[in-house]
Amino acid sequence: MIRTGDEYRAGLRDGREVWIDGERVRDITRHPALKPIIDVKARMYDMQHEAAYQDRLTYVEDNQRKPIFYRPPREQKDWHDKTKAIDLVLKDIGGVVTRVGDETIGEMWSLMDGRDVLAEIDPRFADNIDRHVRAVIETDVFHVSANTDPKGDRSRPPQEQDPDMMVRVTRETDAGIIVRGAKYETASAYADQAFLKPTVGAWSSEKLSDYAVGCIVKMGAPGVKHICRSGFAGKSSPADYPLANRFDEVEALVVFDDVLIPWEDVFFYRHTRAAQHVRATLHRYSAFPYVLRLLYNADMMIGAAMWNAKQTGLDKLQSVREKLADLACYREGINAHLTASIAMAETSPGGLLMPQQSMLYAGRVFACSQLPAMMHIARELCGGQICITPNADAFAAEGSGQWLNKFYSLNDQWQADDRRKLLAFARDLLNSDYAGHRLTFVQFAQAPHFNHLAAVYNSFDFAGPLDFVRKSAGLSDRILGGAER
Structure with missing residues (x-):
């Protein structure tokens, strides 16, 4: 079901660990650097419930109203509907925002196209992507993408330096896999979940397979730490900097400190062919x-x-x-x-x-x-x-x-x-x-x-x-x- 802005804000008060300017943020919905962009996303949720916008920002399926942005495109009309919807949103808020979900959900659709590759590893992994695409639509979560690792010394493979410079699987458990490392991501601190995926380009060696992992990470999960860059909002008068004070989309270094990923949230791991497929098709929709x-x-x-x-x-x-x-x-x-x-x-x-x-x-x-x-x-x-x-x-x-x-x-x-x-x-x-x-x-x-x-x-x-x-x-x-x- 489509969410309201208040429901979105309430979901962010999950005890997540967010740092900005050296301070642990207790309520990110009130922090001056984060509140403006959170309010923009909340406004997008509220627009879905307003009579003036609802029929153009949502659709009805199985007697449920769902977000038009997350609907998998099957005909040209779907793309035209998405284009008209973003036009409504940007004109309502009076500016441009990028990381608000519709431009990252396409990466999940790319995984749908690669079900056969995922099924090679384990048929459960292919089923996981189907279930997650449905879940994003049905729960209307704010879904983003965790992409770029710190990487360290790029002339050396990750095994020859601090291995945490790239996200890797450290071990398996009955409950799921354990990952360590870090990613840079826009909007992670105020999103619900992220698609974590590898960034190694060549994948020429099976030795890199510990780093060939794709999964969903809940942004408030234990061990996930968001270390944000200093924001532009609140540092100057909105009268003098009207865009920076309303539309700054704050990035963070997202640290994964032995984070458990349940098996139902895993798409692939230790499988370099799947990693190659993801990198090759990642942006075909997004x-x-x-x-x-x-x-x-x-x-x-x-x-x-x-x-x-x-x-x-x-x-x-x-x-x-x-x-x-x-x-x-x-x-x-x-x-x-x-x-x-x-x-x-x-x-x-x-x-x-x-x-x-x-x-x-x-x-x-x-x-x-x-x-x-x-x-x-x-x-x-x-x-x-x-x-x-x-x-x-x-x-x-x-x-x-x-x-x-x-x-x-x-x-x-x-x-x-x-x-x-x-x-x-x-x-x-x-x-x-x-x-x-x-x-x-x-x-x-x-x-x-x-x-x-x-x-x-x-x-x-x-x-x-x-x-x-x-x-x-x-x-x-x-x-x-x-x-x-």
Whole structure:
């Protein structure tokens, strides 16, 4: 059944061990760094119960109302419904959030496609993934993904250094497996559970099999410790940093200190082929909602830059319009890749509707690799005032306010207050610590750029270009066998 925001908050008060800025947090729903983003997720839960949103954020099956984001996609309409739902959510909260569940549940769908691989180890493991996909839908839990290990010295295998640098199985018990190690994860401190999976890329040796583990970890389980980075929320005035104070998604180093994983939560372990399969197919669904967020980032950059041009009267200059057109092309390029990936969607091995992989992964490369340049164009269009404008208190103070209000009022339509608000928004979007953090997050949240390119290479059909050039250049038919190799 769909949850309410209060039910979600109550679930976080489970005694979990969360640290931030050297302090053990007793109630994360009240901590100034965590409360704003928890409230955003709670708002998403509450929207599912409101008449204005319910039919578009949920669906009814077996006489139960369930979340549309967690519904496994089987037809194009399912993807369109998810896209419309995230549009409703982001417009309601007034910003962009990424790690809220819909972009990580796709990794579970990838496991559904690999049931045969899991069944090789133990038929129970394949049954576990079916049961967990159903459980996520039926309980509406906040599900995230535990991905990146500390790794240590990457020139050495984990066995030749502190073995805890990567998550590993240390022993089996009648109740389940025991894992040790650590992962970096966005939103772990305020999520219900995470899909823990390996990050070793090569898997060339069975000696690494202790590290080939995939399972569900409850974020409040004994031995799970969340050591959060310092948050942006609460460190400055919301009037000056409106995005950082509402949408900061806090990451943590999640330590697994001899954590018991019950057998019913294990998908595979000590099985390198399963690990290889997971790494190869991990983002075949989740890349779609991830890239979709960048479309809304583009909208925010276009909106901030266009409003600044209108405020200052520069929107009629051809040079300004050309830069705005560059931003529009970036936005529409993302939109085109997403639209095409669904229009050309394919049936997956597990019977789900999978976005056309080459188009989706190419869209991810386009959206992520071009973001720094697009942010700089937006910065140029917003002008130098985004880095030199005083804070809201200076505008309100009796001594300085009269001068700031004089010089920041542009005309009868655009007075100082609206001018200051736009500049503060643009600064937080493009120039602040929060903006820099978000840029780095985009570059690495679904693996680094070389992995993005590898996904394109592995999903693109090279047969067409090869055959076209073979025929056009008059190459011998003998090369066909070599091309296949």
